[in-house]
Amino acid sequence: MLFGGVIKYVERTSALFSASLDKFKDSMLEDPDPGANYARLMEEYAFKRDMNMPTEVIVEEDPEKGREGNTPVRPDDGLTNLQVVQYAFKYFNIFKGLIVDLIFTNKQRDESRKFFDSLTPVEALSIIEVELSLIYESLFTKAEILHNWTGAVFRVIALACLVSSLCLFSLKSEAQYEGFDVALTYALLICGIALDSIALLMFCVSDWTIATLRKLKEDLDEKDPCAWVDRVLNWILGFRTLRWKTSVCFMDGHQVLDRNFMFRRWSEYVHAHNLIGYCLKIRPKRIHPTKGMLHSFIPCSGTRQFCNWIHRTLSNLTKCSCILLPVTLLRHHIGSSITYVLDFFGLTELVEEIRFTTSDRLTRELWEFIFKQVQHKHRFAEDLESAKSISSARGDWTLVETSSKATEGGPDHAKLLRYVTEKDYDQSILMWHIATELLYQSPEEEEVTEKEEYTNREFSKILSDYMMYLLIMQPTLMSAVSGIAKIRFLDTCAEANEFFERRHINTKRHEKDNLVKEASRAILSVKTYVEPMDVKGDRSKSVLFDGSVLAKELMKLKNGKENMWEVVSKVWVELLCFAATHCDSQEHASQLSKGGELINFVWLLMAHFGLGDQFQINRDDARAKLIVAK
Template identity: 45%
Template structure:
């Protein structure tokens, strides 16, 4: 009989399969507890892939190991079988139950995992049965007390995970926030009294006293500490306390619950009176952290009374089991040295991971919020040593801003504050504060991914406006990216050479076969049909098979996405950009005093800004139609290309001469560029966040890209890889006539519609004297807000597990300012009185 697997490999597997599976399960637990918290700080695919594979393999490896142990315990060892310590392996089974409980830092990889809580209940039952079976097969066993203690610890950990999944499943999450049924005032009793009075012929009438509306009720907040002053800076502890308060209020956004005007006014009062916009950013990032913890980890469950007690019991029983195992009578029990080492490893690593979990538990934001509530007196700050200690610890994770100077190309040569460069060009310097919080102290990634259409179409090098990377990261990226760029270049050249060679060989053979067929009839009947009907079609057959396979397995789409990611880079969040967006939303919140107005503002995607900042005339309506007469995805792509066309051009006569206004002009220009490229990144590479508003954005992108490629080839600029040259050529095309009236509407390209828009913006600037960059930046904020409030709430939450995005912050900021349609309870119960006349 032929042995497929060599004997020495089979023997090694039989000897080490159980031990290897147990160590693998332990290693996966260590990876999860150490790396899973990092996924909310970075969107790096390598880290996400590591956590994903570890999460999937963790349960499989533990189940597999339990199966091997139970199989081993149920059979009699033969003389040629490897030695097995059944009594010691019976101790490993509850350890695997402990591993199935999972680390505190991750219970669900995705929201869908929470819906599988019932599967984990059945898993607990069957794993417990398997563990009991293993122990019974090992009896009599002097380690039964130790086994029992570890079994208790593992069962508690598994119950914690199941409870966390249960409470985070969307249905249960919604049920936990729904209040008791409210029947309203007792209508039947009131009408019975009214009827009795009428029958007694008393002059009775009903007067309704409505609950005061927002316009008539006094601005009285529920908690005295909410009465903030604009001059008062919040402490780090107060930031966490407010975040926890608003988390408990607005977590209903995830399951599309509606809120009352009281909750809206309370949040609005706080955010309107914050000392600066940075405090809003800090509150929201902590609030989003609470939301992530509640839906993806055990932390929310552990910070209850029962959860805290269960954790103390679970950790205590594990430590007690280790002490008893270490102090067991050595002379009475003889185990293999390798199995003893594995057991000690299980205890040591298990206790170490438990200690890490306890540290994460104690120093999480939940602990500070649970132990210290908001002060009754807002002036009473850090009154105790404990408060000061908590505030100091939280201060370690505050936002870090680094001042960075960036240069903008300018045409005002010789005019202050412009600076003459060595190459003869003139530039203006601006100082910005970029977010540079250290990686392990972040609460989110802190950067804005951007993607530029014209840079992608021209294969131009991506230029960063700000670069917060250190020298090590910058050099490392250059070293890593250089081989990929060269490899891509070599592959393109090799494939091009192969295709040219195949075409040349085909032409030569075709010529020879045709000549041979004309001179020899036998060749016409044999060689000619064989070659032209079979051999020459092989390349086309291979291409057809490749097209079918790539379509079936989405290979082409995957390669396309990989190619696009090469043109994505992260711009660090700047304090000035956040200030600008915060002030825009705060100003709009003043108009959202009713659900109707708030809904109208949240539905605006540029027309609000255009109509508020431009006089009512034909020029204004010409710009408004670019947002009101087109779909959102079409408007997004059109305004993005128009922004880039304007960004690459410099009109000297439109740049303000005043220094402050010049800095303001370039700030608006920078804001427009960043948000524009960010929205294109969301539309093309984050379809889950834009699914509600994307429409046929993918088709529009492809058609526009095809038209751009065709245009660049005709102008012979496809190899110049210059965004500036490309934009100049696009703007040089006469686009006064509507492209649709010339080309028809089959193609969804918006390339020259964007060109018309950029020219209309420039004309508006010259006609009305309004800075087009101020208009553009505010339009882009509206477009971002429209996407944020129309994105599905679960997509926002899912993104928190991949580093978070700026759109998640805008979504929650809009809710805090009441700019959403989920504030629908505008009036409370009416109070009715029976009035009896004389």
């Protein structure tokens, strides 16, 4: 047992050491390259010139020998589960350098761009989720230590030590020990063996192990005598493949991720936080509600019926005038006490995140929309400067492009551009979020009959609430781009609460389901002849009515026969892409330990399409030659 314990502690210590950023970066560095022998070349060049021999130095491309391979060839009939893992492992070994801010060559960039341009959106999602899973394993598990022959052998030895300890203990006389001690020892040994056996099984069927055992084929048409192994591995990986379920929301509905939690590689959720709902103390509604195992258990357990009974009982009690005052006072004191306790222990923000944040499954249509937008933009990024420019766009690139496609005589997007180019990023997020919510809640927009317009409206709502969630609920992740987002958010909430109180917009006068709609209608009804900044000055950072002005500008697009929701949804994708590329890479990696976020996928997708500033080598490797004319 002592030997097995020593092995465990050595594994853990080695894993922590190898996962440190300095060690992680050192493990990715290639052998030092001194380059061409400059001193020797100059000596020869000077000697030739002294001999009056016509000499020149030319630079030619280095031979292909020793370089990266050509763009991987993908099968015409789609990728198998095994090929997804193999390609993901290949690009993981290249792009894990993003975490420690390594730079990549043009050849690596071009190869990745061509390959991902040939993929379908679902194939790209599958590869990226395996890549992120491998990054998580390399940073937060013992994978780097165990996935070699030394680690595997010692893992088996550690299990053998536990089994031998159990056997030796069972052979000893139990008379000299108390019954409880014997039972406890058996329980600890058996549990230790069970845990190690499960860990060994997971190790054997992990993506890392499978990708290591079955290398990616250079020639896909080549006959393989071990094809049966591929079939077995494809069957094993089939349990973790992406699965979709139809959620009926409009016409034939949308496809949402619906994989068993045991086989997920990430959380698969897109979170939502809404500013107006938060001010009204209303939790955002799910657009695509799905029921997991826990949700299916609740109706059977009677929990819902019990909660409804408590709600009805309290409602009936408050209707009695004789006990109305005591119940009200008791409710007030309990609420004040809970608030005091939460503030004392610093749990207020955590509770608010739980209360006013919802989680919706990622839809296939939303991912395809994001993928196609990034894919479309990468075709304009032929050089590094254009790639940096596109990745730094915060909605302006989309507004300029859609403006050039606008119908003749319709409104241009010059007025909309100032809401992204002349504002801070966090300010833009808040204004576009408010504008999106005001438009989404308007009665006219709920009568949409075309599926494309409805889908763009839905994308805008999901991404708007998701970006608000990232900005307010994930300040560490967004710290590089958030600015004074928290101050602006609180000032905006203060102005909204004051406005709603003055207009008597609360649950006493309106039904809870219609409260957000009534609040949105009231905000839009305010005349905005004068810019809010000219009235309030710079003291308050609230952008409540700036968002209302933006919403009215966006309405003009629809009046001009443009697809307003298409423009809004594309702007939100661009704002998401900006955050993905400008957030700290180490924060992206840290997010993987919490289940992962959609923004992590966009971050890696942008890198694969060559959009960003991590590609900084402008010339391919070359070598100099000394040419002497005859």
